[in-house]
Amino acid sequence: MKRFIRLKGLAAFVIIIAVFGIFWFLFADGIVKNLIQKYGSRAVGAKVELKAADLSLFPMGLKLDQLQVTDPDSPMKNAVEIRQISFGLEPLNLLRRKVIIKEMIVDGIQLGTSRKTSGAMKSRKMPRKAAEVGEAGKEAKGGPLAVKGPCGAISLPSFQVPDVHKILQMEQLQSLALLDPLRKDIQGEKAKWQDTLAKLPDKKKFDDYRARLDKLKSAKQGGISGLLGSASELSILQKDIRRDLEAIKTAQKEFGNEMASFKARLAEAKTAPLKDVARLKEKYSLSSAGLKHLSRTLLGSRLCRLVQKGVAWYRKLEPMVERARKKEKGHEVIKPVRGKGVDVRFKEYEPLPDFLVRTAKARIMLQAGDISGLIRNITPDQDVLGRPLTYTFTGTKLKGLQSIDLHGTLDHVVPASAKDTANLTLKGYQVKDLMLSDSKAFPLRLDHALADLKMDALLKGNSIKATLTSGFDSVKLSGESGEKESPIKAALLSSLTGISRFHVNADIHGKLTDYTIGLTSDLDRAFADAAGRAVKEQAADFEKKLKKAVMAKVEGPLQSTGKEMGGLNAIGQELTGRLNMGNSLLGNLKGVTGKGGLKLPF
Amino acid sequence: MFRLIAKLLKILNSESDPGQISFAFCFAMILGLTPFYSLHNIPVLFLVLILRVNLSAFILGWAFFSGVAYLLDPLFNRLGLWILTAGFLEGLWTSLYNITLFRMEKFYNSIVMGSLFFSIVLFVPLYIASNMGIRRYRDHVLAWIEKTRVMKLLKASKLYHAYQTISGLRGTS
Numbered sequence: 056m057k058r059f060i061r062l063k064g065l066a067a068f069v070i071i072i073a074v075f076g077i078f079w080f081l082f083a084d085g086i087v088k089n090l091i092q093k094y095g096s097r098a099v100g101a102k103v104e105l106k107a108a109d110l111s112l113f114p115m116g117l118k119l120d121q122l123q124v125t126d127p128d129s130p131m132k133n134a135v136e137i138r139q140i141s142f143g144l145e146p147l148n149l150l151r152r153k154v155i156i157k158e159m160i161v162d163g164i165q166l167g168t169s170r171k172t173s174g175a176m177k178s179r180k181m182p183r184k185a186a187e188v189g190e191a192g193k194e195a196k197g198g199p200l201a202v203k204g205p206c207g208a209i210s211l212p213s214f215q216v217p218d219v220h221k222i223l224q225m226e227q228l229q230s231l232a233l234l235d236p237l238r239k240d241i242q243g244e245k246a247k248w249q250d251t252l253a254k255l256p257d258k259k260k261f262d263d264y265r266a267r268l269d270k271l272k273s274a275k276q277g278g279i280s281g282l283l284g285s286a287s288e289l290s291i292l293q294k295d296i297r298r299d300l301e302a303i304k305t306a307q308k309e310f311g312n313e314m315a316s317f318k319a320r321l322a323e324a325k326t327a328p329l330k331d332v333a334r335l336k337e338k339y340s341l342s343s344a345g346l347k348h349l350s351r352t353l354l355g356s357r358l359c360r361l362v363q364k365g366v367a368w369y370r371k372l373e374p375m376v377e378r379a380r381k382k383e384k385g386h387e388v389i390k391p392v393r394g395k396g397v398d399v400r401f402k403e404y405e406p407l408p409d410f411l412v413r414t415a416k417a418r419i420m421l422q423a424g425d426i427s428g429l430i431r432n433i434t435p436d437q438d439v440l441g442r443p444l445t446y447t448f449t450g451t452k453l454k455g456l457q458s459i460d461l462h463g464t465l466d467h468v469v470p471a472s473a474k475d476t477a478n479l480t481l482k483g484y485q486v487k488d489l490m491l492s493d494s495k496a497f498p499l500r501l502d503h504a505l506a507d508l509k510m511d512a513l514l515k516g517n518s519i520k521a522t523l524t525s526g527f528d529s530v531k532l533s534g535e536s537g538e539k540e541s542p543i544k545a546a547l548l549s550s551l552t553g554i555s556r557f558h559v560n561a562d563i564h565g566k567l568t569d570y571t572i573g574l575t576s577d578l579d580r581a582f583a584d585a586a587g588r589a590v591k592e593q594a595a596d597f598e599k600k601l602k603k604a605v606m607a608k609v610e611g612p613l614q615s616t617g618k619e620m621g622g623l624n625a626i627g628q629e630l631t632g633r634l635n636m637g638n639s640l641l642g643n644l645k646g647v648t649g650k651g652g653l654k655l656p657f
Numbered sequence: 658m659f660r661l662i663a664k665l666l667k668i669l670n671s672e673s674d675p676g677q678i679s680f681a682f683c684f685a686m687i688l689g690l691t692p693f694y695s696l697h698n699i700p701v702l703f704l705v706l707i708l709r710v711n712l713s714a715f716i717l718g719w720a721f722f723s724g725v726a727y728l729l730d731p732l733f734n735r736l737g738l739w740i741l742t743a744g745f746l747e748g749l750w751t752s753l754y755n756i757t758l759f760r761m762e763k764f765y766n767s768i769v770m771g772s773l774f775f776s777i778v779l780f781v782p783l784y785i786a787s788n789m790g791i792r793r794y795r796d797h798v799l800a801w802i803e804k805t806r807v808m809k810l811l812k813a814s815k816l817y818h819a820y821q822t823i824s825g826l827r828g829t830s
Contacts, residue, residue, distance in 0.1 A: 150757050151761070395692075399767065
């Protein structure tokens with residue numbers, strides 16, 4: 056027996072297992088902490104830090120202290136900071152590699168706290184460019200206001216009368232674009248017709264014909280034989296003249312067609328300056344219609360950035376409610392979060408997700424006070440659990456906020472028809488010093504207001520549909536005025552004092568990668584009433600200056616093109632002259648062969 | 658690399674039973690090819706320690722097969738996936754999937770299944786081939802080397818005696 060068994064080996068085995076056990080016992084907390092930091096950071100794209108982790112075996116549970124999740128877009132801020140997370144684990148399920156948490160307490164959640172050190176990751180890739188994200192966040196069409204980038208620089212039209220000379224330096228005039236090629240075409244055509252004229256019968260040739268005719272006339276007295284010879288030559292002469300006349304007629308017809316085309320183009324070019332004026336006025340001048348969309352321009356970028364941030368965080372959190380999976384020969388194959396290979400899932404007699412938090416109680420600490428929340432069924436395998444994630448956050452009698460209620464579901468039970476909802480109601484929110492627009496052209500600040508807000512959002516698959524209605528009461532708006540303000544801006548600024556309440560409604564719809572934000576507000580009416588007259592006067596002034604400048608720029612090319620056309624007309628006249636010459640000769644010839652002339656015997 | 662070869666030659670040239678060395682290679686293959694943190698590696702380790710297998714050969718083999726595992730992982734993944742998704746085995750896997758012990762073994766992972774299946778299938782052939790190889794090496798190659806004039810000269814030299822003395826002091830496994 057001893058030949059095969061090594062008793063010392065048993066002791067060594069026990070020692071190895073014991074060493075592993077002690078190692079785990081001593082270092083488990085550190086390992087858990089490092090794992091959370093490592094994989095958390097990877098998921099968020101910025102540093103996730105944990106002060107301490109405490110893994111207990113009896114009863115089995117985990118306590119995490121001071122969790123900080125950096126905001127990837129602002130590394131000196133935490134997107135969320137949590138004082139403590141504690142939960143118990145079901146040991147038997149843990150042995151089956153299932154993390155089942157009956158109740159999780161998430162205490163002391165703070166949003167947007169500042170960090171002492173940057174939370175940016177060294178290897179972090181640059182944020183996705185707008186192009187990659189698609190055209191997400193573009194503004195609704197309908198106004199002349201330019202929107203650049205996904206939310207980006209929504210540019211306000213200038214309230215000053217734009218400098219027409221600068222505009223004309225930047226812009227290409229349609230009238231010039233028509234005139235330049237027209238002039239070149241006329242020049243080319245002129246050269247072509249001069250060549251053609253050289254080839255067509257000219258005065259010299261008709262003079263030759265006339266000499267031949269005169270000669271034939273003088274040969275009339277030469278007897279019968281002379282008479283017959285003259286008749287034959289007259290017939291030849293007539294044919295020659297007719298052939299040449301036909302060539303001139305064909306050329307004249309072709310020339311006439313081309314002239315008609317040039318005349319039409321010239322007529323179009325003559326009306327083009329006015330069209331240029333209208334186009335540039337539309338582009339650069341603030342119209343009353345443009346003023347109607349002012350609130351969208353002012354408030355839209357702020358809302359768009361909020362929506363974009365929300366979508367980005369939803370994308371980050373999405374794997375928590377639905378993880379990547381595919382089918383392999385009818386079996387569900389799940390890509391593990393880490394490790395190699397794939398896990399094949401088989402039918403469970405008592406199905407349970409791999410990770411499940413049945414209930415999570417959360418407390419969000421805001422400056423206004425505490426908001427308590429209850430989240431149920433946090434799992435990436437909702438299809439296995441058969442229940443969606445639901446959440447409710449409520450807070451009442453807060454400082455500066457009468458009540459808040461946020462509730463919704465993330466329903467991925469059937470992944471193909473996933474449906475997520477969010478409903479938010481804010482009542483009696485005291486807004487203070489809120490910068491509504493940081494646009495340099497028209498900065499707008501909401502000094503104070505009492506706001507009620509309601510938002511309902513629905514995300515079905517990749518399609519988003521959300522509506523937001525808000526009402527602001529006891530409003531005090533203010534803007535910044537400079538030393539020399541345009542009449543429009545002055546009118547707008549003065550209108551702010553008269554606004555004591557307003558509403559803002561928004562509608563977001565489209566794909567998550569390409570959504571449209573529509574924003575309406577009764578602020579627009581107030582602005583239009585206040586600044587409408589000033590806008591009209593400024594527009595008229597701008598149009599007058601623009602017309603003068605455009606005409607000055609176009610006048611020269613228009614005149615030179617007209618002159619070129621005159622040159623072309625001379626060719627037409629020449630063609631007519633030659634045709635007349637030929638016709639007159641042909642008339643003379645008929646005179647000779649007709650009454651009183653040479654009478655042919657047949 | 659040279660050290661590995663030297664160690665291998667040292668093991669082969671030792672007076673250990675070929676079966677002990679072959680078993681060591683076979684167990685090393687399981688431990689090396691399959692993911693280290695797998696439940697089945699505990700009994701493998703237990704057997705390695707309690708049975709009289711050559712520990713030096715085991716450690717050498719473990720290092721070797723761990724390296725090979727990196728190259729064979731794609732193969733294990735495909736093999737494991739094929740086995741796990743084979744229709745005729747579905748009942749077996751479903752039963753095992755519902756037993757805690759097998760769930761801990763993580764047999765449902767394609768690489769665990771592929772590498773474990775591969776190493777179990779090759780266990781006996783490797784044992785036989787390794788045993789035969791060691792015996793032939795000792796009977797032919799080692800005997801031939803020892804008969805060569807160079808080896809005789811080397812063995813007669815003081816340097817060789819000094820080396821043997823030092824080796825004896827360090828101890829051999």
